[in-house]
Amino acid sequence: MTFENLSIIPQIREALNKKGYLNPTPIQEKAIPFILEGKDVFGCAQTGTGKTAAFALPILQLFHAKQLTKKTPGIKALILAPTRELAIQIGESFTDYGTNINIKHTVIFGGVSQGNQTRALQQGVDILIATPGRLMDLMNQGFVKLHTIEFFVLDEVDRMLDMGFIRDIQKIITKLPVKRQTVFFSATVPPEIKKLANGLLTNPVSVQVAAVSAPAEAVKQSMYFVEKQDKKDLLKLVLEKENINHALVFMRTKHGANKLVKDLVKFGVSAEAIHGNKSQSARQKALEGFKNRTIKLLIATDIASRGIDVDKLTHVINYELPEVAETYIHRIGRTGRAGEGGTAISFCASEEKGYWKDILKLVGNVVIVETTPKFSNTRPVAADEPERKRNFSNNRRFSGKRKF
Secondary structure: OOOOOEEEEEOHHHHHHOOOOEEEEEEEEHHHHHHHOOOOEOOOEEOOOOOHHHHHHHHHHHHHHHHHHHHOOOOOEEEOOOOOOOOHHHHHHHHHOOOOOOEEEEEEEEOOOOHHHHHHHOOOOOEEEEOHHHHHHHHHOOOOOOOOOOEEOOOOHHHHHHHOHHHHHHHHHHHOOOEEEEEEEEEOOOOHHHHHHHHHHOEEEEEEEEOOOOOOEEEEEEEEOOHHHHHHHHHHHHHOOOOOOEEEEEEEHHHHHHHHHHHHHHOOOEEEEOOOOOOHHHHHHHHHHHHOOOOOEEEEEEEHHHHHHOOOOEEEEOOOOOOOHHHHHHHOOOHHHHHHHHHHHHEEEEHHHHHHHHHHHEEEOOEEEEEOOOOOOOOOOOOOOOHHOEEEEEEOOOOOOOOO
């Protein structure tokens, strides 16, 4: 299958070729034809499957075909995303794919001064990519009118609901024209997502490329059992053992992320943290440094996990296991993207054994339990093993002087 087979026009194919994208991913194969036909689409696909291009390419093509920019003024397409990082990534994708298409787009998000964003809006845009909170702010100030919208996309809807944006989304929807084309993407489909979709979509086509919450097949998953106080030493050992020069490391808390960065820098490893307490400029600086590989390790909390899109990222490290098993899927989905291989390495401390049990139930028997000479020969914990039989008492601490 090629993009030409999907009837993507030469102007867009040329832009895709420059990015090295020659063949569509499964979600693109399934979604693009229906969006081009003008149908509402309900899409379910794990992270890293190419969802952004699945809606960006047909929207750009429909803009070109209908010459929407030459009709009545006003915003014609609205894309909502849960985080500023994801919104920026989507904006970059529209820039890349639309380089030969005559459109104007802009991205708006909170955490920064609104001056540049409002000036861009006043100059006129065709496609608006936004986070719900900042969009509501600018709507209330009169900078954004949505009555001309023809395309409406909600991306990572489950994450938006997790972050408490449901009321903002509902208010935004009331300002949209009834007659519009709507595309709805979510990595998971709990009951509240189905309810929201049923109220938004008209005779939608459902597209799905993997079982809900299934991990990417291209990702090799492994686990180390280690006590909390030994994780820093284990991270150093794994970086050396696996010869890892570029990895995304996940923590549960902002404080933990900041502390780990300090420890890594003392050790001589270039690392930066990215989380909700960082300013937008600091987050973007860290992300750009990670993308251009001047930063070896990016330490992230889950709030930013779905907004991080780095080409050919080989390793994801779960320094701390997530409290929700499905979050593990989203984390490891940062690697093994677009058909590339990847490795996800996780550390499990004794207090995290319940999280590990939930992850096992979700992913099945695919996680390799690793050992090192500096640890006792630990064993995997079966998902159905009684709690009373499970313990980590045999784990030995690292010997020798600590180097952090």
